[in-house]
Amino acid sequence: MSAYFDPCEKCEEVMQPYLDRALDDAERAQAEAHLADCGYCRKRYRFEESLRVFVRQVCAEEMAPELKQKLAALRTPL
Amino acid sequence: MSETTPTEPQQLATEARDRVRFEEEALELADQVYRVARRLVGSREEAEDLMQETYARAFRSWQSYTPGTNLRAWLLRILTNLNIDRGRRKQRAPEMQPLEEGDYFLYNKIEESSREPISEQDAVVERLSQDDVVTALSAVPHDFRDVLVLVDIGDFTYRDAAQILDIPIGTVMSRLHRGRRILKGELADKAVE
Numbered sequence: 001m002s003a004y005f006d007p008c009e010k011c012e013e014v015m016q017p018y019l020d021r022a023l024d025d026a027e028r029a030q031a032e033a034h035l036a037d038c039g040y041c042r043k044r045y046r047f048e049e050s051l052r053v054f055v056r057q058v059c060a061e062e063m064a065p066e067l068k069q070k071l072a073a074l075r076t077p078l
Numbered sequence: 079m080s081e082t083t084p085t086e087p088q089q090l091a092t093e094a095r096d097r098v099r100f101e102e103e104a105l106e107l108a109d110q111v112y113r114v115a116r117r118l119v120g121s122r123e124e125a126e127d128l129m130q131e132t133y134a135r136a137f138r139s140w141q142s143y144t145p146g147t148n149l150r151a152w153l154l155r156i157l158t159n160l161n162i163d164r165g166r167r168k169q170r171a172p173e174m175q176p177l178e179e180g181d182y183f184l185y186n187k188i189e190e191s192s193r194e195p196i197s198e199q200d201a202v203v204e205r206l207s208q209d210d211v212v213t214a215l216s217a218v219p220h221d222f223r224d225v226l227v228l229v230d231i232g233d234f235t236y237r238d239a240a241q242i243l244d245i246p247i248g249t250v251m252s253r254l255h256r257g258r259r260i261l262k263g264e265l266a267d268k269a270v271e
Contacts, residue, residue, distance in 0.1 A: 017251070022235070051203050055215070067129060071129060075101045
């Protein structure tokens with residue numbers, strides 16, 4: 001496959017801030033109206049969303065308890 | 079004119095109380111700060127060093143924090159500055175090679191590589207392992223990764239990320255967009271390997 005055809009350029013622009021909850025009410029309504037009508041974008045939107053959730057989950061690494069103790073030890077002595 | 083300035087011991091007591099409160103609040107946020115720190119740098123050791131430097135500096139300069147503002151963002155600002163100061167950004171800003179396939183490169187590539195069309199988007203994501211994601215993220219150049227990690231892992235708003243990194247909000251958005259594209263490009267390579 002040589003070239004990708006993107007039928008929804010507009011959606012590209014709107015998708016990121018939509019997913020980041022950075023659109024105002026009017027823009028969000030517009031984005032949702034487009035998603036309701038466009039199966040292609042809906043599919044891509046869901047993919048993007050699930051990818052983000054996945055990235056966030058797998059990147060979460062808990063701090064070692066020893067580090068927490070070291071940080072607490074940095075407090076100014078009373 | 080009778081000025082009622084608090085006596086020195088009172089002042090000291092108030093200050094000590096405020097400082098203790100600050101320290102406790104900062105420590106309560108340590109888990110969240112660490113989650114971001116861990117992905118800003120390449121190793122657990124570096125993240126731990128950075129956390130200790132950050133908290134040491136925060137505890138020293140606690141009076142420059144304005145109570146009621148976003149303490150997590152304040153701590154991350156110290157942390158990202160230290161990270162830059164320590165010369166961990168050896169990697170230069172990447173050349174702007176275009177990803178002509180567009181933002182859905184990963185999706186398209188995975189879909190192409192499979193025999194049957196993927197109907198469930200989760201199936202696409204499930205082909206990736208944790209290692210794939212962590213490795214792909216570490217391959218994203220620092221300028222883009224900082225924004226990506228703050229917004230996508232730290233759950234900061236564009237505005238917070240802009241303040242933390244001291245860059246305009248438009249730069250946050252463009253770096254974020256580009257960072258995600260790079261990440262997806264890296265993931266696509268792994269998903270079809």
